[in-house]
Amino acid sequence: MATSIAAAQALTSEGWRKDIVVEIDDDGRISNITNNHDTPTTKVGILLPALSNVHSHSFQRAMAGLAEKRDPTAHDDFWSWRKVMYRFLDILSPDDIEAIAAQVQMEMLEAGFASQAEFHYLHHAPGGQLYDQLEETSLRHFAAAQTTGIGYTHLPVLYMQGGLDGRRLEGGQLRFGCDIEQFEHLFTNIKSQMVNHYADYTLGIAPHSLRAVSADCLNAAIALSPDTPIHIHAAEQIGEIEEVQNALGARPIRWILDNMPVDKRWCLIHATHMDNGEIDDLAKSGAVAGLCPITEANLGDGIFNAPRYMHGGGAFGIGADSNVRIALSEELRMLEVSQRLSERQRVVLSDETTPSNGRFLYERAASGGAQAVGRNSGRIEIGALADLVALDETHPSIASLTGDTVLDTWIFACGGELVSDVWSAGRHTVKGGIHMNRDKIASQFLQTIKKLRLAL
Ligand SMILES: [Zn+2]
Structure with missing residues (x-):
């Protein structure tokens, strides 16, 4: 399903850009990068490949x-x-x-x-x-x-x-x-x-x-x-x-x-x-x-x-x-x-x-x-797969920071708590920091791990 993401800041192949919209086609590829904010499906803070x-x-x-x-x-x-x-x-x-x-x-x-x-x-x-x-x-x-x-x-x-x-x-x-x-x-x-x-x-x-x-x-x-x-x-x-x-x-x-x-x-x-x-x-x-x-x-x-x-x-x-x-x-x-x-x-x-x-x-x-x-991904660019991650720009660790300093802070001072959304080939797998099927997957894993620990 075609979708689009509005980002306050995004690290594209051309460097950091502000207030852009990344459009994704039905094949999960980035089809356009624009300043047209008419119909963004999701709004995020910092968008990265x-x-x-x-x-x-x-x-x-x-x-x-x-x-x-x-x-x-x-x-x-x-x-x-x-x-x-x-x-x-x-x-x-x-x-x-x-x-x-x-x-x-x-x-x-x-x-x-x-x-x-x-x-x-x-x-x-x-x-x-x-x-x-x-x-x-x-x-x-x-x-x-x-x-x-x-x-x-x-x-x-x-x-x-x-x-x-x-x-x-x-x-x-x-x-x-x-x-x-x-x-x-x-x-x-x-x-x-x-x-x-x-x-x-x-x-x-x-x-x-x-x-x-x-x-x-x-x-x-x-x-x-x-x-x-x-x-x-x-x-x-x-x-x-x-x-x-x-x-x-x-x-x-x-x-x-x-x-x-x-x-x-x-x-x-x-x-x-x-x-x-x-x-x-x-x-x-x-x-x-x-x-x-x-x-x-x-x-x-x-x-x-x-x-x-x-x-x-x-x-x-x-x-x-x-x-x-x-x-x-x-x-x-x-x-x-x-x-x-x-x-x-x-x-x-x-x-x-x-x-x-x-x-x-x-x-x-x-x-x-x-x-x-073997994926055509790793960059925000038209034609690449929409493998994207968004960071929460309101988090105290990165609030008011811009550009490269956001990445320096994430890598050297923070962890996964900054991640708000993830798309894999356009599939919106993580929202608000939580995986879409977390309850089902985590409960299955819990049952499994308890059984394995008893059997060791
Ligand atoms: Zn190995």
């Missing part, structure tokens, strides 16, 4: 807060967190997966994201048994997206082995596993169902990592998706850098850059550990670095070398990954403040062209995120 959330494993939302105790038997790092995650894998049903995904998408929308990419590897039943419909759990994510109205990019994951020595999957990992023939079957089945969903939904592909997919099968997998996003976990943990170096003779991002057709369709998730040559070449490749600052901090991964990468022109997007905390402004804040702590300096990432750190981070994350999830 909304970000895409480029990386999520929705089911991990259910374990937020449950892996924060010191493990007396082990050095407490990523691998002990993974043990808790595998306990969940023994019990999650398709109904649970759908309820959690809907909650995650709703929280993302209320935080100000308009779209989401799900890096989906939980394909099978506990023990690795196939569901009657191979794509059962993928369909549950699409069902959640229909409920929430979020702009959705599905990334089915190819996960074949437990490590580069080809060891077999075991325990919780059995739910992830596909050989390449089974994966092609899965991908084809999902693709045939895309006609049943909103037209802005996208199907891409995600070879899990160099650890979990052999080089031959990596090529076979990306051949399935010649025009759509390709995401891969790249260089999150020192342990995996060493494993890849020993097995393939190069660090993972170097190997990917030298052996894969890396271009604008690629998103390298957790490009945390790179040497200077890798940073410079990834920045020039056109690919997006998928950064997940809150999760990477929570897991103690390390600090992404953002100054060198961004000043080299590198594109990035933001992902909530483990969903331990879903908070758009906090993700961008963490990205910057981790650099400040490391460099012992303020305002590290913005540049001379865009001195405002809030605006620099926001606009870069908007364009890189849209590219990574």
Whole structure:
């Protein structure tokens, strides 16, 4: 349904504009930007292009807060967190997966994201048994997206082995596993169902990592998706850098850059550990670095070398990954403040062209995120998808502020409480800060999470 939004201030592709009306057509695209206030459907304060959330494993939302105790038997790092995650894998049903995904998408929308990419590897039943419909759990994510109205990019994951020595999957990992023939079957089945969903939904592909997919099968997998996003976990943990170096003779991002057709369709998730040559070449490749600052901090991964990468022109997007905390402004804040702590300096990432750190981070994350999830969005411009977020200009934190200072204040001093409205491809999903289906989604999630906590 065609609609229009009147905004007191809006960040368009031409910069900040005051008192404009953004018109949206039946396909969810911005059809006009005018000063004609005759029939605006909705009036808002500050209108921004909304970000895409480029990386999520929705089911991990259910374990937020449950892996924060010191493990007396082990050095407490990523691998002990993974043990808790595998306990969940023994019990999650398709109904649970759908309820959690809907909650995650709703929280993302209320935080100000308009779209989401799900890096989906939980394909099978506990023990690795196939569901009657191979794509059962993928369909549950699409069902959640229909409920929430979020702009959705599905990334089915190819996960074949437990490590580069080809060891077999075991325990919780059995739910992830596909050989390449089974994966092609899965991908084809999902693709045939895309006609049943909103037209802005996208199907891409995600070879899990160099650890979990052999080089031959990596090529076979990306051949399935010649025009759509390709995401891969790249260089999150020192342990995996060493494993890849020993097995393939190069660090993972170097190997990917030298052996894969890396271009604008690629998103390298957790490009945390790179040497200077890798940073410079990834920045020039056109690919997006998928950064997940809150999760990477929570897991103690390390600090992404953002100054060198961004000043080299590198594109990035933001992902909530483990969903331990879903908070758009906090993700961008963490990205910057981790650099400040490391460099012992303020305002590290913005540049001379865009001195405002809030605006620099926001606009870069908007364009890189849209590219990574395969959406024509991330900017307020005629022809782009109407992925939009509005902030409440009457909120005391930003009242009377204008332009870039609004973004600096949101990113460095506030959270989701400023978000008043969100549109995903023109679908008005959040009004007055509340998702349109909040009661139903939240009560379903509450029932699910109580049941899971009793079963752990
Ligand atoms: Zn991940």
